[in-house]
Amino acid sequence: MNTTKALKNALACLVILPRFLVAAFMLWCLDFLCVRKRVLFRLRDEEEDDEEEDEDPPLCISDNNRMFSWESLKAVFHGHKLDWMKSARLGHDAPNSEVVPLAEPKRRRAFQRLVLQYSDIADALVIYIEEAHPSDGWISSDAPYQIRQHRSLEERLSASRLMAREAPGCAIVADSMENSSNRAYGAYFDRLYIVQDGKVVYQGGRGPEGYRISELRHWLDQYRKRMRDAVIQV
Ligand SMILES: *[C@@H]1O[C@H](CO)[C@@H](O)[C@H](O)[C@H]1NC(C)=O
Numbered sequence: 125m126n127t128t129k130a131l132k133n134a135l136a137c138l139v140i141l142p143r144f145l146v147a148a149f150m151l152w153c154l155d156f157l158c159v160r161k162r163v164l165f166r167l168r169d170e171e172e173d174d175e176e177e178d179e180d181p182p183l184c185i186s187d188n189n190r191m192f193s194w195e196s197l198k199a200v201f202h203g204h205k206l207d208w209m210k211s212a213r214l215g216h217d218a219p220n221s222e223v224v225p226l227a228e229p230k231r232r233r234a235f236q237r238l239v240l241q242y243s244d245i246a247d248a249l250v251i252y253i254e255e256a257h258p259s260d261g262w263i264s265s266d267a268p269y270q271i272r273q274h275r276s277l278e279e280r281l282s283a284s285r286l287m288a289r290e291a292p293g294c295a296i297v298a299d300s301m302e303n304s305s306n307r308a309y310g311a312y313f314d315r316l317y318i319v320q321d322g323k324v325v326y327q328g329g330r331g332p333e334g335y336r337i338s339e340l341r342h343w344l345d346q347y348r349k350r351m352r353d354a355v356i357q358v
Pocket residue numbers: 254255273274275301302303
């Protein structure tokens with residue numbers, strides 16, 4: 125049993141190695157101020173050009189922290205590994221992972237507007253997972269809160285309540301301390317999914333670069349259109 129697990133782990137490490145090395149190289153480049161400035165300017169330009177992409181949160185490389193560090197490499201490797209090992213696959217059964225309710229009024233975010241606009245066809249749920257930039261890990265001085273990696277469910281729940289405050293109106297639950305949702309959905313750093321009748325029908329890319337609210341909107345628009353056409357035909 126353990127051997128299979130170890131083998132699976134080793135295989136995963138091998139498979140993600142090339143992608144991880146590319147990501148690590150990019151982080152290393154970003155530590156050169158001239159490269160960082162150039163990338164930032166390009167990102168800003170793209171945002172201005174492309175109005176449709178507007179609602180996608182900008183890729184944040186704004187802080188002065190070093191991008192290439194032991195902590196950042198560990199975090200990126202962890203993300204790649206989760207992505208590879210996740211059980212959620214497009215078109216397959218959506219994993220019903222364990223979550224923890226916050227036992228507080230439900231609330232929600234940038235995402236909020238979309239949730240409201242599509243509330244007639246979709247229910248939204250935010251699952252708060254482990255911290256991407258904990259104060260005791262790959263720290264980000266830009267982050268609005270300094271939260272250490274959760275050591276207990278209480279710590280995770282109180283951090284998720286902070287998130288709930290930022291996003292009123294969104295239903296939020298917390299991942300279990302076994303990180304079941306994070307593992308099943310390869311959610312780290314952040315990720316979007318649409319589940320319909322228990323099946324994964326939309327799978328967003330690994331965040332932050334793959335986190336695209338515009339893609340979600342596009343899927344929902346198409347779906348709404350199909351529903352309308354179906355009604356007209358009846
Ligand atoms: C779940 O994630 C936390 C980080 O928030 C970590 O400390 C913990 O070890 C993880 N749990 C398991 C069972 O891997």
